[in-house]
Amino acid sequence: MITKIDHIAIVTPDLDASAGFWADVLGLTVARTEHVSAEDVNIAFLPVGESDIELLEPTSPTSGVARYLDKKGAGIHHLCLESDDLEADLARLHAANVPLITEKPITNAYGKRYAFIHPKGTGGVLIELYEGAK
């Protein structure tokens, strides 16, 4: 079951400038930053209610996020929904023939699994499903 919006990911060419808007102007707080070398991105996490705004800055011109930025420009990259049963939610997607970008869930540095649903199966939205607490 989908339990909440985990985060909204927003691509930016300049993490500091973008964090300035979300923190200094909108009043959110940068709770932490990360460099994910496997994806060549810097990430800033700004909590808002039970969700996060996740700012993504590419650190290599050939990364997926850099290519997205070149093609689509800065803005919302994907919507991440928390699932309390990733297997069951992925099984429903498979049964409905909804295409996944990641056929098998990927495990992140925190031991949590996630998968991406292709926008062509969702009505144009890149959706990440993220394994939350059961």
Added chain:
Amino acid sequence: MITKIDHIAIVTPDLDASAGFWADVLGLTVARTEHVSAEDVNIAFLPVGESDIELLEPTSPTSGVARYLDKKGAGIHHLCLESDDLEADLARLHAANVPLITEKPITNAYGKRYAFIHPKGTGGVLIELYEGAK
């Protein structure tokens, strides 16, 4: 102060098909639907945690949402953040010279006020601020 994500608005050419994905495949529930004649849209609201997925279907080919759909295609239209003090949050935006689409807040059918921030001032994201509970 920004307190939570109120909703993510997603434009679709076909509300029933789109609601089918979000409800039948992802397992969310259509809590209510509305026709907003002032904006020529049908809206379906699907709660997810403390937020909503809001599906928007244009009902006139000349409406703002129809023009967005023609230009950008189906997908995420805007991010709505709840504010517990709209005046103070708008004052901070004004002080930072962030351009608003709605210079004065608009009052909706429920007596709640909202305003849209121009994407050129936010790093490419159309942001709505919505007046929530104080």
